[in-house]
Amino acid sequence: MRVEPITIKSNIKNYTAYFEENDDFLKKLAELENAVFVIDENVYNLHKDGCLNCINKDRLIILQISEERKNIDTVCELYEKIMQFAPRKNLNLVSIGGGITQDLTGFVASSLYRGVNWIFVPTTLLAQVDSCIGAKTSLNFKHFKNLVGTFYPPTEIHIYPEILKTLTREDFYSGVGEMAKLHLMNGEEDTKTFIKALPLIDKLDGKTLLERTQNCLKIKKSYIEDDEFDTGKRNMLNYGHCFGHAIESSTDFAISHGQAVVVGMILANKEAVKRGILKPENEEFVRTNVLLPSLVVKVPEIDSEKTVTAMGQDKKNLGKGLALVMLADGYEMVKITDLPKEEAIKILEEKW
Numbered sequence: 001m002r003v004e005p006i007t008i009k010s011n012i013k014n015y016t017a018y019f020e021e022n023d024d025f026l027k028k029l030a031e032l033e034n035a036v037f038v039i040d041e042n043v044y045n046l047h048k049d050g051c052l053n054c055i056n057k058d059r060l061i062i063l064q065i066s067e068e069r070k071n072i073d074t075v076c077e078l079y080e081k082i083m084q085f086a087p088r089k090n091l092n093l094v095s096i097g098g099g100i101t102q103d104l105t106g107f108v109a110s111s112l113y114r115g116v117n118w119i120f121v122p123t124t125l126l127a128q129v130d131s132c133i134g135a136k137t138s139l140n141f142k143h144f145k146n147l148v149g150t151f152y153p154p155t156e157i158h159i160y161p162e163i164l165k166t167l168t169r170e171d172f173y174s175g176v177g178e179m180a181k182l183h184l185m186n187g188e189e190d191t192k193t194f195i196k197a198l199p200l201i202d203k204l205d206g207k208t209l210l211e212r213t214q215n216c217l218k219i220k221k222s223y224i225e226d227d228e229f230d231t232g233k234r235n236m237l238n239y240g241h242c243f244g245h246a247i248e249s250s251t252d253f254a255i256s257h258g259q260a261v262v263v264g265m266i267l268a269n270k271e272a273v274k275r276g277i278l279k280p281e282n283e284e285f286v287r288t289n290v291l292l293p294s295l296v297v298k299v300p301e302i303d304s305e306k307t308v309t310a311m312g313q314d315k316k317n318l319g320k321g322l323a324l325v326m327l328a329d330g331y332e333m334v335k336i337t338d339l340p341k342e343e344a345i346k347i348l349e350e351k352w
């Protein structure tokens with residue numbers, strides 16, 4: 001059965017995510033007028049003789065990506081290359097890649113001619129289940145990650161699980177981490193469905209991935225539609241990210257984002273138990289059945305002092321103490337902004 005598209009309401013413009021069982025949508029995109037394609041170099045090399053074979057090479061920009069290149073210089077490189085195609089404001093910018101490609105091309109789409117039509121094909125599980133909706137574009141500036149950005153959604157997103165088959169296991173499981181988070185946030189029933197689906201997710205079963213991804217986007221949609229500009233409810237999506245972001249940065253990104261988020265959820269749940277809002281048996285259930293099975297990498301050595309310093313520097317941290325989003329009994333989400341540093345250090349140093 002077909003997985004139905006989802007439309008996200010936005011103050012900027014409504015946009016739709018389509019769930020694709022085959023690559024017909026790419027053939028249609030290849031026929032678009034006034035199109036320029038920007039494709040992650042790795043993705044292009046892996047799929048140029050397969051599903052990306054239909055893309056016209058005369059309208060193609062191959063983009064080398066890395067976190068170091070997610071900056072304004074690469075954006076300028078893209079303006080330059082796009083302008084060589086002598087486009088007008090009716091340009092259709094089609095980008096194909098993961099979150100880095102999304103952030104760079106989303107920023108370009110939002111600023112070129114003050115906004116051009118943008119179509120995004122996410123090629124990592126993380127981008128499919130999470131970053132493709134929400135309308136954020138972010139660039140790094142010097143050592144400040146995601147400091148600069150805009151709110152600008154694509155008009156169309158095409159989710160095609162088949163393209164994920166070339167991802168490394170670590171990159172794939174980065175997306176599984178975010179999938180676990182969203183299912184937990186949506187309650188017991190979704191958590192149980194996720195646990196049951198995990199063996200098929202692990203095998204990259206197309207139907208299971210489409211269904212679970214659609215569910216993730218529905219859940220994220222419910223948070224972002226009510227708070228598009230990230231001032232309140234959307235904060236809860238930061239579950240796992242308070243410790244997670246800090247662990248990524250204190251380990252010099254030795255662990256992928258979504259895998260750090262899994263560790264972050266384990267640690268947040270420990271604090272929730274200490275505060276009496278999560279029963280120990282519920283913490284254990286979630287850790288054993290959801291979080292540990294979603295964690296496939298060896299967690300690097302974590303320097304707790306350095307990590308807590310990074311937590312204090314997080315741009316989302318506006319309160320006196322540290323901010324922490326926690327899961328409580330009944331799969332309720334709770335946010336505190338008064339976590340003492342000493343307590344965060346203790347949590348980081350405990351065994352789990």
Ligand SMILES: NC(=O)c1ccc[n+]([C@@H]2O[C@H](COP(=O)([O-])OP(=O)(O)OC[C@H]3O[C@@H](n4cnc5c(N)ncnc54)[C@H](O)[C@@H]3O)[C@@H](O)[C@H]2O)c1
Nearest residue numbers: 042098099100101123124126127131136137163164166167
């Ligand atoms: N804008 C947002 O709302 C938002 C949200 C979350 C994360 N992000 C950003 O996303 C970035 C991380 O993105 P990501 O994890 O999706 O991946 P990525 O874009 O960093 O790509 C990860 C690696 O996988 C490769 N790759 C991509 N698709 C592939 C495929 N199908 N087969 C083989 N290799 C493939 C890439 O070339 C790269 O080497 C970070 O910069 C983060 O800040 C943005």
Ligand SMILES: [Zn+2]
Nearest residue numbers: 178241257261
């Ligand atoms: Zn995340």
